[in-house]
Structures are given as C-alpha cells and as structure tokens.
Amino acid sequence: MTENAILIKQGAEARVYTAPFLTKKAIIKERFGKAYRHPILDKKLTARRITQEARSLFKCYKSGVDTPVLYFVDMENSKIYMEFIEGKVVKDLILENKEIKKDQLAEKIGIAIARMHSVDVIHGDLTTSNLLLRDSNKSLVVIDFGLSYVSSLPEDKAVDLYVLERTFLSTHPNFENMFAEILEAYAKNYKASKEILAKFADVRLRGRKRNMVG
Ligand SMILES: Nc1ncnc2c1ncn2[C@@H]1O[C@H](COP(=O)(O)OP(=O)(O)O)[C@@H](O)[C@H]1O
Ligand SMILES: [Mg+2]
Structure with missing residues (x-):
C-alpha cells in the first residue's frame, strides 16, 4: 500500500x-x-x-x-x-441525536437523492452510513457508489428509496418520520417523482408480503 x-x-x-x-x-x-x-x-x-x-x-x-x-x-x-471529506457520518449523527437539525437534514437528503435520480444514477446501497455531512458548510455528501448503476426505470429508483426506508426502520426506528420528510423533499424537488413514488408503494407492499411469508 x-x-x-x-x-x-x-x-x-x-x-x-x-x-x-x-x-x-x-x-x-x-x-x-x-x-x-x-x-x-x-x-x-x-x-x-x-x-x-x-x-x-x-x-x-x-x-x-x-x-x-x-x-x-x-x-x-x-x-x-x-x-477526504471532513465531516460526520449521518448514521452516527442520528444515533447520537445531538446538535442535529432533523428537518434540515431530511430535506438535504431528499434533495440529494432527487438530483442523483434525475441523472439516472441508482445508488444501490443507500444507507445512512453512506451519507456524510461536511463540517465546513453542512453540505450533504453521498459516498460509496460501488453498487451503483445507471437506469431510468422508476422501479429501480423506488428500490433505492426502499433500501433507505429499511435502514430507518432497522437502525433509526425512532426516526421514522424523518424518512417521511426525506420522501417529501424528494417529491418536491423532482418533477418525475410521481411515477417513482407509485412504484415505491408497490415495492413496499411486496417487501411486506415477503416478510410475512418469512
Ligand atoms: N471520501 C470520504 N471522506 C471521508 N470519509 C470517507 C470517504 N469515503 C469513505 N469514508 C469513510 O469510510 C467508510 C467506508 O467507506 P465506503 O465507501 O462506504 O466503503 P464500504 O464499501 O466499505 O461501505 C465510510 O462509511 C466513511 O466513514
Ligand atoms: Mg459504505
């Protein structure tokens, strides 16, 4: 090395x-x-x-x-x-739950995903470990694109959102409303989001059924 x-x-x-x-x-x-x-x-x-x-x-x-x-x-x-980003991992920020402006953070995340999806980049591993907040200007940084790919399919974008929702359910169960705020910012800042959010509802439903079956 x-x-x-x-x-x-x-x-x-x-x-x-x-x-x-x-x-x-x-x-x-x-x-x-x-x-x-x-x-x-x-x-x-x-x-x-x-x-x-x-x-x-x-x-x-x-x-x-x-x-x-x-x-x-x-x-x-x-x-x-x-x-090298001088900053903090969003996962840790939420877990520590101090000095964070939750609604501002949610808005930043929603806007970043909207922009990323608007150029058809599917992240592939959208978790709070792969989001950083810069110390200097509090800008939200997306990292870890090793599983990313290019697709314009609403379904692929919906799955990206679903992965993030699962992270909130498993890692930040007390912050479920934060995910709702992320979705809201995503929808507001992305013209083509309507179809994606409809797909998202399907993906969620499928996920739930899968969980019930085992
Ligand atoms: N550009 C970067 N600036 C600062 N820290 C980073 C950067 N890239 C990665 N890290 C740190 O390293 C960790 C692992 O990097 P990541 O790219 O997510 O690899 P992995 O595939 O192992 O998850 C991140 O969670 C973050 O803490
Ligand atoms: Mg990672």
Whole structure:
C-alpha cells in the first residue's frame, strides 16, 4: 500500500485508507476479490465495481450532488483516490441525536437523492452510513457508489428509496418520520417523482408480503 496510508475501514470487498495525495488529504478505496470466486470472474467484477464507482461519482458531481472529488483511478491496483471529506457520518449523527437539525437534514437528503435520480444514477446501497455531512458548510455528501448503476426505470429508483426506508426502520426506528420528510423533499424537488413514488408503494407492499411469508 501507499506510504503513509492509514487503514480506516476493512470491509468485505474493500479497504478504505486515508493518505496524502499531492498536497491534499485523500481517501483511497482499494477493492479486492473474494477467494471463493473464480479469479477471472473476480477480476472482472472488481474492475466493474471500480468503473461504476468512478463513473457515478463523476455523474453525480456534475448534476450538483455533493460527492467526493475524484482524484485518480488506478485500475492496475484496483484503487480509487478521492477527496477526504471532513465531516460526520449521518448514521452516527442520528444515533447520537445531538446538535442535529432533523428537518434540515431530511430535506438535504431528499434533495440529494432527487438530483442523483434525475441523472439516472441508482445508488444501490443507500444507507445512512453512506451519507456524510461536511463540517465546513453542512453540505450533504453521498459516498460509496460501488453498487451503483445507471437506469431510468422508476422501479429501480423506488428500490433505492426502499433500501433507505429499511435502514430507518432497522437502525433509526425512532426516526421514522424523518424518512417521511426525506420522501417529501424528494417529491418536491423532482418533477418525475410521481411515477417513482407509485412504484415505491408497490415495492413496499411486496417487501411486506415477503416478510410475512418469512
Ligand atoms: N471520501 C470520504 N471522506 C471521508 N470519509 C470517507 C470517504 N469515503 C469513505 N469514508 C469513510 O469510510 C467508510 C467506508 O467507506 P465506503 O465507501 O462506504 O466503503 P464500504 O464499501 O466499505 O461501505 C465510510 O462509511 C466513511 O466513514
Ligand atoms: Mg459504505
């Protein structure tokens, strides 16, 4: 690994480091394969994830969603270099439940998802661990685009919303009304949201039925 890199998170498919990059503090995300997968397939999957992450980061950035600035993609070594965000993870902010302006935060999240979906980026893992709030200007930052893809289908966008709702139900059960506020801001700031919200109701229903069956 790069000199002076400090490991901050060891995940199942990626290691996240902080390290200096040129004159700045950067995040390096290194993807690695799974031992049980066929090596050629594995290399392909890893490469695809990296390409998806870099592409979506850039697409979102252009659409006005605050995301880490992409510095460098090192395909050979399966690494992405990006801006280090000085901020706090939304999950922790809500769990600590202090000094947060809940309705403002909900509005920021709704607007960010609306912008992201308006350029057809589906995040794929929309949880409160993948949202950060910048210390400097309290801007909401979306991270972790490794499972993202491009789709204009209302159903895919609805599933993105559903994943976030599940996070609120499981991780922030006392903040269910916050998810309702997120949806409200999403609808208000996204012209095409009507069809998506109709699909969302279907997806929810299906989810509930699945839960009942087991
Ligand atoms: N650009 C960034 N700036 C600051 N912290 C980051 C950044 N990217 C990731 N992190 C931190 O590392 C954690 C894991 O990164 P993430 O991209 O979500 O990888 P994973 O696939 O392991 O979830 C995040 O939850 C966040 O705390
Ligand atoms: Mg993550």
